[in-house]
Amino acid sequence: MKTLDLLKHCRTSCSAWGSVGALVTRGMRLFVVVFAAMTVFSFHPVKIITSAEGGMVLTNRPQLAERLQRLRSHGMTRDPQQMNEPSHGPWYYQQIELGFNYRITDLQAALGLSQLGKLEE
Secondary structure, three states: OOHHHHHHOEEEOOOOOOOOOEEEEOOEEEEOOOOOOEEEEEOOOOOOOOOOOOEEEEOOOHHHHHHHHHHHEOOEEOOHHHOOOOOOOOOOOEEOOOOOEOOOOHHHHHHHHHHHOOOOO
């Protein structure tokens, strides 16, 4: 699926925490990806749950999840089957496409996790 086509199948749920159609997992209610290939959440400070910045993408499509994980880490892979040349060892990785540095810091993650207990309020 091309990027522009993919964006057509993306649903924003920035303010939908705990909404109808939610799935209870590990004691938390998370919105299920039912109506789109992906659902995105914002962690901006004005949202229901914040980590000071950042967001989250949910998908129930394994290939899409794999690509999103690769894009968040500079387009790099350690999977020898995806590499353009043979791997030089278990430590080896290749950048197989342009990607980004979309990872929040440990401090931001701790802030976000601390707010999950308040989700039911």
